[in-house]
Amino acid sequence: MLDEPTRAPSGAAAEPSGVVRDEQTSPIFRRLDQRLTADASRVVVRPFHLSWQASGHASSRGARLVSDIMEMDEPAVEQALVGVFHDFEQRHWQIERVFETRFDQVAAELKLDRAALSAARRQLIGAYFSHEYSFQAAALMNPSIVPHPDQSNLGPGIVRFIMSLRAVGEGHISSITFRDGLVGENGRFELSPEPRIATAATACLQIGDTDGAVAVERDRDSTLSGTVIFPVTPAQANGLEDLRLTPFVHDDGTREWIGTYTAYSGREIRSELLRTRDFRTFALVPMEGSAAVNKGMALFPRRVGGQYRMIGRQDGKNLFLLESGDLTEWSGGARLLEPRYPWEFVQIGNCGAPIELDEGWLLLTHGVGPMRKYALGAALLDKDNPLKVLARTPQPLMAAVDNEREGYVPNVVYTCGAMRLGTKLFLPYGLADSCVAFAFADISDILAHME
Incomplete structure (x- = not known):
């Protein structure tokens, strides 16, 4: 059983929640005034x-x-x-x-x-x-978002979602937390109540013969919004960072929610997979191969051309397209995107799993420019041959404005994944590595901003 879902009456009217238009960077994204911030009172044992x-x-x-x-x-x-x-x-x-x-x-x-x-x-x-541990005492940031497995009892155009977040606590140790809620193409956005008490998922078994592959299980008395996934293996000891979730559709039509994240031991990093079909039991599986020793990998939501595909950054600066016949084995890769514009000269990276459109694969990106300022952009990849870049944004789609610049890491906007809502894109994003904000955009406006 999943959590009791947030319900919306069929056909219920909904007004946009706190929409604020941002004219300082571009008019494409309509920012909401709601923020999620770290809360030191949320503790687990x-x-x-x-x-x-x-x-x-x-x-x-x-x-x-x-x-x-x-x-x-x-x-x-x-x-x-x-x-x-x-x-x-x-x-x-x-x-x-x-x-x-x-x-x-x-x-x-x-x-x-x-x-x-x-x-x-x-x-x-x-x-x-x-001991008690305040799992988000330092920061709450870098969200990704996917449709909830349960889409029952909803009105037209309303989607129930699950959002993952990176919570940072004492010792700068990162863990994975979740929130669920409702969002609509008409601008509706509601978060389900967050329980006062949180519980840590517990490691329940070793998976197969893969070194470091384990399953963790949500406490039977805990809601998803009250669940925290902590590091459980030596390779994860200092953090599970930046989960990029996607609803992956297998060739037989079955669906599985798969996320890529960075495991940090305190000395080394590697990329791992989180896999779940019910958001109660989660497999945490290391990836193998030369490409898996890097950060920021993002999985396509289905196989393309008979191969699993991944976006990654192998050299710290450019984006690469990877392909594999095995979800856990990633090597090689072909260079896909290089920094072209001043706002991304330092480096570019992906901002979550590619999103499938009729026009191609929409890939959100981040660029780093002068004064290590992060901004969000996008590229459009060919649907059948993702190595072919059809267009990209010459100017940022979003950058931090004056009231968003201050925080743990100033001048940063960052996301680990957005969600398509018909003709709209809903974007949760981190601000200054300190809090999480939300915005809507018309997909047609994003594509029109490319060249």
């Missing part, structure tokens, strides 16, 4: 890792901590646990279950006998090896 081997001691710190807890008598254990519940029970879903799960992880490391311990002692051990 995460494992707290002690250094297992303390220097100069024969036993690990973890084992010594457990030994101290084991020496407490049962009334003291129960009293300590009451204090923990008083402080944290109202801040987290099913905290007893969270502590039991964490105890099982610690028990496997330290060879503890679950049956020999009371529930209170197990949960107190779990609490000592857990």
Whole structure:
């Protein structure tokens, strides 16, 4: 089962929500006044890792901590646990279950006998090896957006969506969060309520023989908007960055939601795939090959010419078109786009999966110019031969205006994917690596802006 969907009465009229026209860069995108900002009060419970081997001691710190807890008598254990519940029970879903799960992880490391311990002692051990983490204390940015699997009970022209966001917390560690809602070609835009309590998806199994491929599962009591996907493998330890989602249609007509993201270990990066059919269980799968050691890859939403296709940037400056017979193997590539205009001289990159139009593939791009200012543009690729560039934007479609420039990284507008709504394009985008904003554009205006 998916979350209970946000419902719209059939045929209900809807007025545009806070549309503000931007005349300072171009009149193409109509910005909304709504913003999503980081919120340090949104916390989840995460494992707290002690250094297992303390220097100069024969036993690990973890084992010594457990030994101290084991020496407490049962009334003291129960009293300590009451204090923990008083402080944290109202801040987290099913905290007893969270502590039991964490105890099982610690028990496997330290060879503890679950049956020999009371529930209170197990949960107190779990609490000592857990901590609260403010997953978006630093920033919320770089969204992508796709149609929700459930499009029932909607009025004409209204689409239920799922939006992914990059949340950045303590230590600049990035995780993946979600919001869902409704959007319409007529300018309607509504976000579903965000629950006060968030929960972390849990790793549930290793996938096949691929090193580092795992599945994570959403908590059964959590909505999608209350779910956070944290790094779970060593290759992801310092972040899951910039998920680019697309609703991928396989040759047999089945649909799967696939996203590309950057896994950062703290020393190295690589590209990985997030795959899901229900937004409850997510496969996190590393990609192989020479092209997969780079950032910013974006998958076409179907095979083209019998091959999977990907847009990537392999040299830090130019865009390449990649093709493969295997979703997880990416090497080689042909140069597709080079910086041509002053606003993109430093580098160009993709801004999400290509969007299929009658005219061809619409590829949103970003360019970096003087003072490391980021701006958004677009290119149109041939539908049958995407290596053929039909047109591109000589001027930016969007750049930061005065009230959008300040933030964690100034002068940046950036997106990881837009969504087509009939003749319109709906664009969520990051501002200054600090918050998320929203805009609409007529696709015909975007194409008319190209040459």
